[in-house]
Amino acid sequence: MVFCPECGERNREGSKFCRNCGALIEEKPLKSRFISGDKFSETRGALEKKEYHRAPHEGKEGFDWGTVVSGALLLVILMLILGRIMGFTGVLIATSISIIYVISSARRKASVPALIIMTLMSAAAISAYFSV
Numbered sequence: 001m002v003f004c005p006e007c008g009e010r011n012r013e014g015s016k017f018c019r020n021c022g023a024l025i026e027e028k029p030l031k032s033r034f035i036s037g038d039k040f041s042e043t044r045g046a047l048e049k050k051e052y053h054r055a056p057h058e059g060k061e062g063f064d065w066g067t068v069v070s071g072a073l074l075l076v077i078l079m080l081i082l083g084r085i086m087g088f089t090g091v092l093i094a095t096s097i098s099i100i101y102v103i104s105s106a107r108r109k110a111s112v113p114a115l116i117i118m119t120l121m122s123a124a125a126i127s128a129y130f131s132v
């Protein structure tokens with residue numbers, strides 16, 4: 001996988017031109033681009049800074065359990081309240097809110113496993129709700 005130096009689009013290894021913007025792709029590995037401090041790495045740095053400010057309580061790498069646990073708590077509480085008031089519609093709304101919460105608060109890297117866990121938990125919670 002190579003990244004376009006102009007727009008950051010992912011391109012196949014060995015591509016000469018970006019499939020998104022058509023810019024010439026250098027065959028430098030990504031790491032040396034970060035060190036060289038060119039336009040691309042500056043853009044990436046700015047993006048990461050922005051993301052960091054959006055979620056300052058989270059670590060730089062890896063899986064954020066805090067988001068998943070708070071998302072799960074939110075799911076249970078909302079499901080109990082909305083499920084009692086609105087029945088199945090309430091359960092669906094509670095699930096949607098919780099998943100949106102996890103996606104928006106987790107960093108991009110962590111949001112995929114968090115989303116999978118939330119989906120499994122939601123499925124379990126919905127089936128548990130209907131088996132009672």
Ligand SMILES: [Zn+2]
Nearest residue numbers: 004007018021
């Ligand atoms: Zn491009």
